[in-house]
Amino acid sequence: MQLDIDIKGWPAGRWKALAETAANAVAEGEPALDNARLMVSALFTTDGEVHALNREWRERDKPTNVLSFPMLERDELLDLASEGPPVMLGDIALAHETCAREAQEKSVILEHHCAHLIVHGLLHLAGHDHVHSDDEAEEMEALETRILAKLGIPDPYGDRT
Numbered sequence: 630m631q632l633d634i635d636i637k638g639w640p641a642g643r644w645k646a647l648a649e650t651a652a653n654a655v656a657e658g659e660p661a662l663d664n665a666r667l668m669v670s671a672l673f674t675t676d677g678e679v680h681a682l683n684r685e686w687r688e689r690d691k692p693t694n695v696l697s698f699p700m701l702e703r704d705e706l707l708d709l710a711s712e713g714p715p716v717m718l719g720d721i722a723l724a725h726e727t728c729a730r731e732a733q734e735k736s737v738i739l740e741h742h743c744a745h746l747i748v749h750g751l752l753h754l755a756g757h758d759h760v761h762s763d764d765e766a767e768e769m770e771a772l773e774t775r776i777l778a779k780l781g782i783p784d785p786y787g788d789r790t
Contacts (some may be wrong), residue, residue, distance in 0.1 A: 630656050630667040630751075631715065638675035639725045647740055648673075650780065651747040658776035661706050661755050668715045669754065671747070672722040679724035694731055695746040696722045703756025721750035741782045748776050 630652050634645050648671050656663040672678075676692035683689045683696060699719040701709075709716060723746055732742035749769075757769045774784045 630662055630664065630669060630718070632669050632671050634671045634673070636673040638678070639673045642740070644673050644743070647744055648747055651744045652751060654776050654779050655748050655751045655755075657779065658772060659752060659755050659757075661703075662718075662751065664709055664711055666709060666711065666713055666716050667706075667718045669718050669751065670720040672720065674722055674724065676724045676726040679722050679727070682722055692724050692727050694724060694727045695750045696720075697750040697753035699754045699756070701754075706755060719754040721747065721754065723747070723750075735785075737783075737785070741777075742785070744780060744782055745773065745777055745785045748773050 632648055632652055634648055636644050652662075652669070679696060680690075680692040683691060683693055686698065687696070697719060698721070700717045701719070706718070723743060728743055728746060729739055732739040735742065752769060752772060757772065758765050770786050774786060777783075777785065
């Protein structure tokens with residue numbers, strides 16, 4: 630998977646490397662994403678920009694931590710041959726202020742929280758979801774946890790009972 634990364638409104642840091650490392654881990658943990666033809670646009674931006682995107686495309690008038698905009702259906706992704714021209718999987722956008730606030734509230738390292746949100750967003754692009762059923766949510770969370778563990782990041786859902 631190839632990433633096109635744009636960073637604006639974030640403090641200096643290793644955000645590009647973090648996104649690439651998270652994407653590689655996702656490709657190992659979700660075989661459908663282990664395809665060099667896939668392209669993803671990743672935007673590290675401000676709450677204001679994510680708020681505008683959320684309002685325009687999701688009709689939700691508020692910022693959020695990560696947005697995912699898939700461009701392939703899961704079946705199309707699973708049927709994608711490994712040879713051929715690049716194919717746009719979709720876009721993800723992370724809002725700095727929301728990510729930073731959530732990391733502080735959860736007492737986790739911002740980079741770990743962002744890696745989790747990148748993994749989460751990429752899994753959404755691959756057709757995983759957590760909205761329609763508790764079973765889907767549990768499957769997606771378990772997959773996220775396994776991928777993050779390979780990165781040395783603790784289970785973000787560790788407070789579950």
